Amino acid sequence: MAVPVTALCCLVPLLPAGLTPGVPGWLGGPVDWPKVALLAFLHGCWESLAQGLPTPCLRLLRRVMRRPAPAERVLIRPGANAFFPVLFAGVLMLAPAAAALVAVPAALLGGPVGPQCRGRQLFNGSQLALCAFAASVAFHLLHGPQLLLGSRFPAALLPGFTAVAAFCLVNGAVVGGMLILTEGRRPGVLLRGARSVCGLPVLVHAAGGLMVAVLWQGPYGAFSALLALLPLSISAWVFAQGQREQDAHQATVQSLVQAVEIKDAYTRGHSERVGRASVLIAGQLGMEPGRLRTLRFAGVLHDVGKLGVATELLRRNGPLSEEERRAVEVHPVYGYELVRGIDFLGEAHAGILHHHERMDGRGYPSGLAGEQIPEFARIISVADAFDSMTSTRSYRRGRPVGEAVAELERCSGSQFDPVMVRALIDALAVHDWQPVLPPSGDCIRAVPDIPLGVPEPARTAPGRVPAQGGTAPMAGQP
Secondary structure, rough: OOOHHHHHHHHHHHHOOOOOOOOOOHHHOOHHHHHHHHHHHHHHHHHHHHHHOOOOOHHHHHHHHHOOOOOOOOOOOOOOOOOOHHHHHHHHOOOHHHHHHHHHHHHHOOOOHHHHHHHHHHHHHHHHHHHHHHHHHHHHOHHHHHHOOOOOOOOHHHHHHHHHHHHHHHOOOOHHHHHHHOOOOHHHHHHHHHHHHHHHHHHHHHHHHHHHHHHHOOHHHHHHHHHHHHHHHHHHHHHHHHHHHHHHHHHHHHHHHHHHHHHHHHHHOOOHHHHHHHHHHHHHOOHHHHHHHHHHHHHHHOOOOHOOHHHHHHHHOOOOOOOHHHHOHHHHHHHHHHHOHHHHOOOHHHHOOOOOOOOOOOOOOOOOOOHOOHHHHHHHHHHHHHHHEOOOOOOOOOHHHEEEEEEEHHHOOOOHHHHHHHHHHHHHHHOOOOEEEEOOOOHOOOOOOEEEEEOOOOOOOOOOOOOOEEEEEOHHHH
């Protein structure tokens, strides 16, 4: 109910100016319907292109030629506007109410389909209409149209930047307000929403909109403006394909994770939490964004090899025999074999294979030590152990965060890389981490309450001689 109500409120600026005497003439002004229709059509075409969907022209051509429609494709970012230049051009060339109308058709006719999505389509259309209206008002208040028609640069840039800022702020405020109403978010989401929409892509699109408006009002009219859109349309198409590829990668990873979690209910959510903790550690180390994304994949898929381990062993409440322990300890090798053909994982392969190695060389499957262990594996090792200790598993109740951190510090240098442990501790000082509780009280009473730091029998990796000493402190289980 909140979505339609908010959407109807957003449509208030579209009321004719005559209903509100005393306001400036440009606030409502006569509507240049041919220009509005052409801009709205172009906006719909380029928005479809940016979303990786067939354009209205292509859909119309298929209907005329009676060609069967292809299978429905999922939007890259459902309900989100991805291509602003035409919309910004309307803001600069039209009166506020007319500029608001440019955004409406693409939002109402595109995006999510179906009766259950009508409210969302209405909200998307009215949201963009309100943003365009506010941006156009800001542009007119600073005499932008006169400066633009007179080609007075750089003086005309100030009203243009102000219009972009107004568009972004209103957009962030409307989205944030909807989240507060529907999801009970805190008011701080308004500021975060405004910051999230103000970035380099919006500035590039705004510059494209300025170029379209200048050329459109020049001697060659709309034709030259269309030519100016070609480079932007190519970049939008390339972005759409890249985004689709990333979505496919995410779907592949998620399918593998779901297969693992079906086998063991106690580890449900464990993979995602390890991915999150790994990113927190790497963030403290200043890892660059491309590697961060790959690391998250590695953390999420670190236990995918458990698909090759007997379900009964994964759900065992009691201790494992030596033979059963060996069977479980093969899971990093199974995981590597499962994913090594997935090229986009790249550096994640080594992280999955070696995340149970130890700094002292007593880990598995290869017995690597110190810097021989890949960086991804050293990060995932700490993240995996931390989440295992703070969440209830089939063999031990979850422990408080402080107790888990103390155990990581105790095993730092022998089992874990001290740099990674320190990075996790620093990250936890900034980011909240809540221990994961089991689904019911009966479940937790059936799980043994084993204190951390209790020595366990030495693990014998397949094909290697056990390390001397008889026992080894292990913070967490495979």
